[in-house]
Amino acid sequence: MIKTKETAENWVRDAETGNPISPKQQPGYYPGYSTLGQRKFWDEATRRTVEDRVYNVPKIRFFNEIELLTMTAVADRILPQDDRLPEFRIPIVNYIDERLYEDKIHGYRFENMPPDRDAYQLALQAIDDMARDLHSKPFVDLEPMQQDRLLKSLHDGKPLAEHDFWKKMSVERLWHMLVQDCVNAYYAHPWAWDEIGYGGPAYPRAYTRLENGQPEPWEVDEQRYEWEAPPNSLSDHFEPMPSDHQSVSGQGGTH
Amino acid sequence: MKTPILGAFGPPAKNGNERILGPMQQISPRTRQFAENDAVDYAVVGIGSAGGVLLQRLAKAGFRVVGLEAGPFWDTERDWVSDENGSHKLYWNDLRITGGEDPLAFGENNSGKGVGGGSVHWAAFTPRFHPSDFRVYSQDGVGADWPLSYEELLPYYELLEREMPVAGPAYFPWGRPHGYPFGPHPLGGVGNVLVEGCTKLGIGVVAGGPVAILSGSRGKRPHCIYRGFCIQGCKVGAKASTLITHVPEAVEYGAEIRDRSMVFRISMQDRRRVNGVHYYDEHGKEHFQRAKAVIVSGYAIETPRLLLNSACPGHEHGLANSSDTVGRYLMAQAGNVILGRFDNLIRMYKAPPAHALSEDFYETDPKRGFARGFAIQTVGPLPIAFAKQMMKAKGAWGWGMRRVMMDYNHWAALGLLGEILPWADNRVQLAEEKDQFGIPVARVTFSLHDNDKKMIEFGKRTVMEVMRAAGAEEVVQESRYAHLVGAARMGTDPSSSVVDKYGRTHDVNNLFVCDGSILPTQGSANPGLTIQSLAARTADYLISQGEKIWTSEERDMTTPPIRHNLAVKDTFTTGVPRLWK
Numbered sequence: 001m002i003k004t005k006e007t008a009e010n011w012v013r014d015a016e017t018g019n020p021i022s023p024k025q026q027p028g029y030y031p032g033y034s035t036l037g038q039r040k041f042w043d044e045a046t047r048r049t050v051e052d053r054v055y056n057v058p059k060i061r062f063f064n065e066i067e068l069l070t071m072t073a074v075a076d077r078i079l080p081q082d083d084r085l086p087e088f089r090i091p092i093v094n095y096i097d098e099r100l101y102e103d104k105i106h107g108y109r110f111e112n113m114p115p116d117r118d119a120y121q122l123a124l125q126a127i128d129d130m131a132r133d134l135h136s137k138p139f140v141d142l143e144p145m146q147q148d149r150l151l152k153s154l155h156d157g158k159p160l161a162e163h164d165f166w167k168k169m170s171v172e173r174l175w176h177m178l179v180q181d182c183v184n185a186y187y188a189h190p191w192a193w194d195e196i197g198y199g200g201p202a203y204p205r206a207y208t209r210l211e212n213g214q215p216e217p218w219e220v221d222e223q224r225y226e227w228e229a230p231p232n233s234l235s236d237h238f239e240p241m242p243s244d245h246q247s248v249s250g251q252g253g254t255h
Numbered sequence: 256m257k258t259p260i261l262g263a264f265g266p267p268a269k270n271g272n273e274r275i276l277g278p279m280q281q282i283s284p285r286t287r288q289f290a291e292n293d294a295v296d297y298a299v300v301g302i303g304s305a306g307g308v309l310l311q312r313l314a315k316a317g318f319r320v321v322g323l324e325a326g327p328f329w330d331t332e333r334d335w336v337s338d339e340n341g342s343h344k345l346y347w348n349d350l351r352i353t354g355g356e357d358p359l360a361f362g363e364n365n366s367g368k369g370v371g372g373g374s375v376h377w378a379a380f381t382p383r384f385h386p387s388d389f390r391v392y393s394q395d396g397v398g399a400d401w402p403l404s405y406e407e408l409l410p411y412y413e414l415l416e417r418e419m420p421v422a423g424p425a426y427f428p429w430g431r432p433h434g435y436p437f438g439p440h441p442l443g444g445v446g447n448v449l450v451e452g453c454t455k456l457g458i459g460v461v462a463g464g465p466v467a468i469l470s471g472s473r474g475k476r477p478h479c480i481y482r483g484f485c486i487q488g489c490k491v492g493a494k495a496s497t498l499i500t501h502v503p504e505a506v507e508y509g510a511e512i513r514d515r516s517m518v519f520r521i522s523m524q525d526r527r528r529v530n531g532v533h534y535y536d537e538h539g540k541e542h543f544q545r546a547k548a549v550i551v552s553g554y555a556i557e558t559p560r561l562l563l564n565s566a567c568p569g570h571e572h573g574l575a576n577s578s579d580t581v582g583r584y585l586m587a588q589a590g591n592v593i594l595g596r597f598d599n600l601i602r603m604y605k606a607p608p609a610h611a612l613s614e615d616f617y618e619t620d621p622k623r624g625f626a627r628g629f630a631i632q633t634v635g636p637l638p639i640a641f642a643k644q645m646m647k648a649k650g651a652w653g654w655g656m657r658r659v660m661m662d663y664n665h666w667a668a669l670g671l672l673g674e675i676l677p678w679a680d681n682r683v684q685l686a687e688e689k690d691q692f693g694i695p696v697a698r699v700t701f702s703l704h705d706n707d708k709k710m711i712e713f714g715k716r717t718v719m720e721v722m723r724a725a726g727a728e729e730v731v732q733e734s735r736y737a738h739l740v741g742a743a744r745m746g747t748d749p750s751s752s753v754v755d756k757y758g759r760t761h762d763v764n765n766l767f768v769c770d771g772s773i774l775p776t777q778g779s780a781n782p783g784l785t786i787q788s789l790a791a792r793t794a795d796y797l798i799s800q801g802e803k804i805w806t807s808e809e810r811d812m813t814t815p816p817i818r819h820n821l822a823v824k825d826t827f828t829t830g831v832p833r834l835w836k
Contacts, residue, residue, distance in 0.1 A: 028661050045335065049341040050338060083657075107348040107361040108351045155650065186642075187639045188340035195661065196662075198638050202483070206481055207483065210441055210606045213599055233654055235655050236654035236655045238651060240649055245734050247734055247736050248643070
């Protein structure tokens, strides 16, 4: 993972005092909770799969050096981790790289999209070109706010700088793919489960407290604190995508 | 916690978790038995919901059968994990091109690859279709009528509900009211939300099923442990999949299953008869299995793809496609997910995602301004699926995504399951692109029509009201689709359908289709139970017809007797013991 600037400017704020909150090993409202601490209660196949995400991160094999720099900077804004201690940040780009290297697709391609590998390479080039058009700098050297503004234009489906690249694919579909690949990596990691208080694997041991959001004996209860995103960011806002009938991902988590 | 619920934990034993969940027995699938030039009685293509049942029935009745499955034969303890991201291999992830005005996403959870097929990763909701589903055209002037009635399928619903078996309420009030053989499951947080919201609004709701998950141990299978990974493959063995309900018995009775075998063409002996299937093994080597009859059970994309890819002289537009119906009338259900944030904790990852539902809006109500209706069901997205829903429903990314995910335990999710009607222009065709074997992939075109859009608008508004009534302070929704059926529909008229009511293709005497693709309409019920019931019925028909299937030009449409004796072991008991005078 590329080193990001460790300045208080990038830290989240205490919502009451406005003071920067220094990075933690485990942000979130479940201090002391550890899914990995329960691993001896998991089946062997699951334990191996989850442990690999912590101890056996795949090497970069698909992205070239420039693509890797841009991709890392993009992932750092799509899922910023400045509230995490550097040694407790969750690798994201390695898993996107692994997927593309192995050409693992999700079972479909929208007809207005190129194959996933091409889409990534085109998009990273386009993002970098946009940065140069707007600020005469590569994306990786932009200020966080400039990076966010550029990415938000993709989120909104209206790229800031017109570019031929965007005629080769649907900007909306591309944005969905980027965000989905990032959350696929981040929320597959046991440290992310600790952050959000998710129970994790429970086989062969069962969950036994199903009602009223009660914690299992090994889970902990929520301890909320109010926080604000760093002032140099744009992403702590919710703007629903247009309410259309488009499905953006498979049926995981539904019927 | 030091003492686990189900027994002492040590390091997991080398051969499984026998000390925790009871013994896990090992079944070795038989090695290859049938020679390729030995014409087997039936070659079944695709061992999923329908294929598993067909194979078990035919083998138990004494037929010589081979099942060809594109994916692997799962070793559930080694191959499956209690993990969202580690379960992608359960899905059909090969390329499909998707387009139209409202293109469908595939992969995750709408079609399976591997023995057991989609039943490996279904949530296992098993409502029946309603009697009205079988006469949609006569009743509502839209869609199509089925070539059979609810009454004809009813005995098979009752049988399969016992075979799986289905847990649910003792009284299910919709359609033809009935009860379930296994007791309802306890409610999780999402079930509480659905029951509370519906109750406040005076909407009928049932809790604890119907779902094909064991609420008590039966025969060789333990009961549910409420770990919430139903759609990642049930390692416990509590959720029914044909991999554990029907395939073991198929193997026991001499069926042969060839896994990692991708059938790419059905071979014709002459214009009216097939004589086998061509397939690639896992090394890409081509094989030909001779068969007296072929049953295609590849589900709604792969079945039409195989029929279209099998075009040959005399069947230039694909096998069994004289009606130009193969690939058409593809349906998916509206599967909008409605998400509500509650002040209190929900923890929706616990309990089976499928455990409570309402069918109060299932039937046509002229006041609503559209035909047919929808159901409301519990769903339980795990963190990654939830994050993707938030990406769309709230436009979340960056710090916003991190923030809303920290609230994961405060959210509940309900699913709309709405009946999208069959339209000729929603279809599967062949694309230019080829798969890893060089076989043309499917191109799927899907667009909503006016009635569909009205239903979705009304449906999602209703579910959002339920969510608010349950106490959610914030309610958002995301569009998506669930299930795939149609694309080789059954009917009485050979000029507008592909197969007859037993799944036999109108054009080819010894070629059958039996899976979700033969459904003429889809109701607002999850299709799994209906698919397996139709498979058991087709099997009874084939058994009754005997050799006539292979030799005769005659089509005997006599209803076969139902064969309860072919149901899997442990289906029937002798009842409560009582001493009487």
